[in-house]
Amino acid sequence: MPTFRVLLSSEQIQKRVEELGATIDRDYPAGEPVYLIGVLKGAFMFLADLARATKVPARIEFIGISSYGKGTTTSGQVRLTKDLDVPIEGCHVILVEDILDTGLTLTYLVQLMKQRRPKSLRIAALLDKPDRRKVEVHADYVGFQIPDEFVVGYGLDCVEDYRNLKDVCVLEA
Ligand code: 5GP
Numbered sequence: 083m084p085t086f087r088v089l090l091s092s093e094q095i096q097k098r099v100e101e102l103g104a105t106i107d108r109d110y111p112a113g114e115p116v117y118l119i120g121v122l123k124g125a126f127m128f129l130a131d132l133a134r135a136t137k138v139p140a141r142i143e144f145i146g147i148s149s150y151g152k153g154t155t156t157s158g159q160v161r162l163t164k165d166l167d168v169p170i171e172g173c174h175v176i177l178v179e180d181i182l183d184t185g186l187t188l189t190y191l192v193q194l195m196k197q198r199r200p201k202s203l204r205i206a207a208l209l210d211k212p213d214r215r216k217v218e219v220h221a222d223y224v225g226f227q228i229p230d231e232f233v234v235g236y237g238l239d240c241v242e243d244y245r246n247l248k249d250v251c252v253l254e255a
Contacts, residue, residue, distance in 0.1 A: 084253055084254065084255065085254045085255075086234070086235070086244075086247070086249075086251035086252070086253060086254070087251060087252040087254055088249045088250075088251050089228060089231070089233055089249075089250050089251060089252050090226055090228075090236075090249060090250040091249050092236075092248040092249050094226075095131075095208075095225070095236060095249075095250065096131065098225045098226065099128070099131045099132055099135050099208075099225065100135050102132060102135065102206065102223045102225060103132060103134075103135025103136040103137075104135070104136075105223060106132075106135075106136045106138060106176070106206075106223065107136055107137050107138060109204075109222075110138045110174060113139070114138075114139070114174060115138075115139045115140070115141050115173065115174070116136075116138045116139070116140055116141070116173075116174040116175070116176060117140075117141045117142075117143055117170055117173050117174065117175045117176070117200075118132065118133055118140050118141070118142055118143070118176050118178050119143045119144065119145055119166065119170075119175060119176065119177050119178060119195075120142070120143070120144045120145070120178045121144075121145055121146075121147055121177065121178065121179045121180070121187070121191065122144050122145065122146040122147070122163075122164060123146075123237070123239070123245070124179075124180030124181065124237045124238050124239065124245075125178045125179050125180045125208070125237060126144075126237050126245075127236050127237035127245075128178060128180060128206075128208040128225075128236065128237055129142070129178045132178060132206060141173075143166050143167065143168060143170075144164065144166075145162070145164060145165065145166055145177075145191065146162065146163035146164025146165075147160060147161065147162060147163060147187055147190070147191065148160075148161045148163050160186055160187050160190040162194070166198075169198065170195070170198050170199075170200045171198055171199045171200065172199065172200070172201050173200050173201055174200065174201050174202045175195060175200040175201075175202065175203050175204070176203075176204045176205070176206050176222075176223075177191055177192070177195065177203070177204070177205050177206070178206045179191075179205065179206070179207045179208075179221075180207070180208055180209065180236075180237050180238055181207060181208065181209040181210070181211065181233070181238065182205075182207040182209070182210045182211065182215075182219060182221055182224070183211050183214045183215075184214055184215060184216040184217065185215050185216055185217040185218065185219040186216060186217060188205060188207075188219045188221070189217050189219055192205070192219070204222040204223070205219070205220070205221040205222050205223070206221070206222065206223035206224075207221045207223070207224050207225070208224075208225040208226070208236070208237075209224075209225060209226055209227075209228050209233065209250070210224045210225075210226070210227045210228070211227075211228055211229070211230055212227055213229065213230045214230055228250075231252045232252065232253055233250050233251060233252055233253070234247065234250075234251055234253050235247030235248070235249050235250045235251045236248065236249065236250050238250065240253055
């Protein structure tokens with residue numbers, strides 16, 4: 083059985099997500115809808131909590147990306163597995179990602195989103211591992227900076243397991 087070391091407790095996460103929601107409230111003009119686009123699958127829980135933490139009229143969409151293959155090390159390849167269901171031209175968009183690691187995924191997604199001509203485009207990432215960055219990416223809303231350790235829980239998996247843990251944990255062998 084693997085052991086889990088809690089890195090960020092559910093309480094810490096909820097408190098921080100509330101703060102991010104309040105910041106988003108301040109950043110967007112009242113009344114204008116904002117597309118919260120969750121990057122599948124890891125961001126689903128963060129997206130659900132962030133959507134409830136903000137008062138902006140949110141519209142929820144998902145985009146599917148595959149970058150990690152089946153292990154815990156990056157393949158360096160980014161592939162679109164599910165596109166948006168709606169056009170986002172002229173709309174405010176926040177890309178909602180679980181973790182910013184090398185930056186390759188978000189660089190790819192930002193490029194893709196920009197081609198669709200949104201009115202504005204910002205990035206929310208629950209976690210940021212700055213030590214791992216290969217390409218520079220600016221995230222507008224970051225939950226926590228964490229060290230270079232492989233984490234699971236709160237949406238994040240290891241070969242599809244552990245996504246439903248409430249805390250973000252380091253997976254220890
Ligand atoms: P990037 O393209 O920035 O290297 O990677 C982003 C993606 O890699 C994340 O959306 C996530 O799916 C995966 N990833 C990066 N670090 C971790 C980690 O510590 N744990 C898990 N479960 N996935 C990670």
